[in-house]
Amino acid sequence: MSISEISPPDPGSKAETTDSSTSVVEEEPPPGNILGSSKPWLTWLVCAASVAIFLAISAQGEATSWEAYSAWGAPPPYEIWRGKYWALITSVFVHVGWWHVAFNVYWLWILGGLLERISGHLRWLVFFITAAVISSGVELAFTGAQGVGLSGVVYAVFGLLWALRGGTPAVAAVVTPRIIRLFLGWLVLCVLLTIFKVFEVGNAAHVSGLAFGGCVGFSQLTGRKRVWGRTATVGLALLAVVPLFWSPWSGSRWAYLGYAAHARADYRTAIEDYERARRLGFNRVWLLQNLALAYASSGDSDRYAATLAKLRDLDRTAASDVERRLSTTPSQ
Numbered sequence: 001m002s003i004s005e006i007s008p009p010d011p012g013s014k015a016e017t018t019d020s021s022t023s024v025v026e027e028e029p030p031p032g033n034i035l036g037s038s039k040p041w042l043t044w045l046v047c048a049a050s051v052a053i054f055l056a057i058s059a060q061g062e063a064t065s066w067e068a069y070s071a072w073g074a075p076p077p078y079e080i081w082r083g084k085y086w087a088l089i090t091s092v093f094v095h096v097g098w099w100h101v102a103f104n105v106y107w108l109w110i111l112g113g114l115l116e117r118i119s120g121h122l123r124w125l126v127f128f129i130t131a132a133v134i135s136s137g138v139e140l141a142f143t144g145a146q147g148v149g150l151s152g153v154v155y156a157v158f159g160l161l162w163a164l165r166g167g168t169p170a171v172a173a174v175v176t177p178r179i180i181r182l183f184l185g186w187l188v189l190c191v192l193l194t195i196f197k198v199f200e201v202g203n204a205a206h207v208s209g210l211a212f213g214g215c216v217g218f219s220q221l222t223g224r225k226r227v228w229g230r231t232a233t234v235g236l237a238l239l240a241v242v243p244l245f246w247s248p249w250s251g252s253r254w255a256y257l258g259y260a261a262h263a264r265a266d267y268r269t270a271i272e273d274y275e276r277a278r279r280l281g282f283n284r285v286w287l288l289q290n291l292a293l294a295y296a297s298s299g300d301s302d303r304y305a306a307t308l309a310k311l312r313d314l315d316r317t318a319a320s321d322v323e324r325r326l327s328t329t330p331s332q
Contacts, residue, residue, distance in 0.1 A: 038117065038120075038121070039117075040112065040113035040114075040116035040117050040124075041121070042116055042121050042124055042125055042128070043108060043109065043112040043113045043115075043116050043124070044109075044113070046093070046108065046112070046128070046150075047105045047108055047109050049093055050093050050095060050101055050104070050105055050150060051101060051105060053072045053073075053093050053094060053095075054094075054095045054098070054101040056072065057069070057071075057072060057094070069091075069094050069148065072090075072093070072094055073087060073090025073091060073093055073094060074087060074090065074091040074093075074094040074146070074148050075087050077140055077144060077145050077146055077252060077256070078252075078255075078256035078259065078260075080140065080146060080244070081244065081253060081256055082256075082260070085244060087136075087146065088132060088133045088136040088137050088140070088146060088240075089129055089132045089133060089136070091132075091136055091146050091147070091148050092132045092135075092136065092148070092149060092150050092152065092153055093150070094148045094149065095148065095149050095150075096148060096149070100149055101149075103151075104149055104150035104151050104154055105150070107154045107157075107158075108150055108153070108154050108157070110174070111154065111157045111158055111161060111174070111175075112124075112128075112153075112154070112157050114161065114170070114171065114174055115127070115157050115160065115161060118164075118168070118170070118171070127156070127157075127160070127216065128153060130212070130237070131152065131153045131156035131157070131209055131212055131213065132152070132153055133237075133240055133241070134152075134156070134208055134209070134212045134236050134237060134239075134240040135147065135152025135153060135155070135156065135202075135205040135206075135208050135209040135212070135240075136152065136205060136240075137239070137240025137241060137243070137244065138204050138205065138207075138208035138236070138239055138240050139152070139202050139204040139205040139208070140243065140244075141204075141239060141240065141243035141247055141250070142204040143202075143204060143252075144250050144251060144252025144253065144282075145252065147202030147204075147205035148202075149202070151202070151205065151206060151209070152202065152205030152206060152208065152209035153209060154209070155183070155187070155205075155206050155207075155209035155210040155213065156209035156210065156212045156213035156216075157213060158175070158183050158210065158213060159209065159210040159211065159212065159213025159214040159215075159216075159217065160213035160214070160216050160217045161174070161175045161213075161217075162175055162180060162213070162214065162217070163213070163214050163216075163217020163218055163220075164217050164220070183210075187203075187206055187207070187210070190203055190206060191203050208236060208239070208240070211232070211236060212233065212236050214229075215228075215229045215230075215232040215233040215236065216229065216233060217229070218232075219233060249280065250280070251276075251277045251278075251279075251280030251281050251282030252277070252282060254273045254274075254276040254277035254280065254282070255273070255274065255277040255282045255283075255286070255287065257269075257273045258270045258271070258272075258273030258274040258276075258277060258290065258294075259290065261273060262290060262293070262294055265297070267294045267295075267297050267298040268298065270290070270294045271291060271294050271295065271298070274287050274290055274291050274294065275291075278291075284314065285311065285314055285315045285318050288307055288310055288311040288314065288318070289311060289318050289321070289322055291307045292304055292307040292308045292311060292319075292322045293322060293325065293326070295307055296326055308322060308323075
């Protein structure tokens with residue numbers, strides 16, 4: 001017997017948010033500032049692309065589905081583990097609501113534009129790409145779902161400017177104590193919203209983005225700060241990239257590996273990986289569904305019956321769905 005339909009793991013999406021109703025202090029930088037004369041056109045391009053993608057997704061009427069996200073560069077996490085590593089970058093252009101895109105674009109416009117004028121286009125682009133990879137990769141490593149949205153990058157830009165403000169009057173004029181309190185306060189609030197299950201936020205992306213920006217800033221200083229900054233930057237990069245290939249602590253990754261093995265009819269491996277994911281706290285209903293299907297396909301009727309009974313205690317509809325799938329699967 002083979003299974004004609006198994007559902008991939010659905011880890012959900014993490015909406016990274018950066019919110020504020022506070023206006024940036026309108027203050028002319030003092031004479032002798034280091035702002036370049038060129039326009040921050042890369043920042044403007046990223047902002048425009050983010051808005052355009054949000055409008056395109058909204059026009060489809062499925063602004064919260066992985067199908068809609070995938071079409072615009074934010075595939076489900078298991079597809080990233082499967083090799084779509086570029087999605088760590090493209091996912092930052094995707095947003096889940098008008099409030100999400102509005103706040104992120106606003107702050108990138110203000111802070112990202114300032115950074116691009118200071119650093120130049122090429123350095124800004126390298127920083128943007130690296131911040132996207134690190135914030136998305138760390139979120140994926142810790143939660144099993146990459147964040148969507150620009151806020152991990154926005155926090156990276158903020159972190160860098162915060163580190164530079166002491167020696168750069170043009171930055172200090174924008175990144176005021178008021179703005180610093182705003183960003184740090186919002187960071188703490190997002191953590192609390194997630195802990196109390198009010199709203200799921202990509203906190204790992206926020207924190208890693210902030211840490212990355214700060215480390216890059218310190219790496220431009222002298223003495224021990226430069227050494228520690230560069231060492232920490234490399235560490236963050238490894239933390240983002242290594243889990244793409246090795247993350248034994250991730251229930252989501254084991255669930256994906258089990259699903260991939262199940263799809264190629266390697267039921268023994270699928271069952272082992274599903275059990276690992278279960279021990280790590282992944283979605284129990286989904287795991288019991290797929291475990292039951294894997295046991296049935298492998299011919300282990302006793303374990304199939306026991307697993308189905310556990311599933312029925314948790315979710316009768318899910319148990320009925322397993323029975324329906326098996327009843328419509330042709331015997332071999």
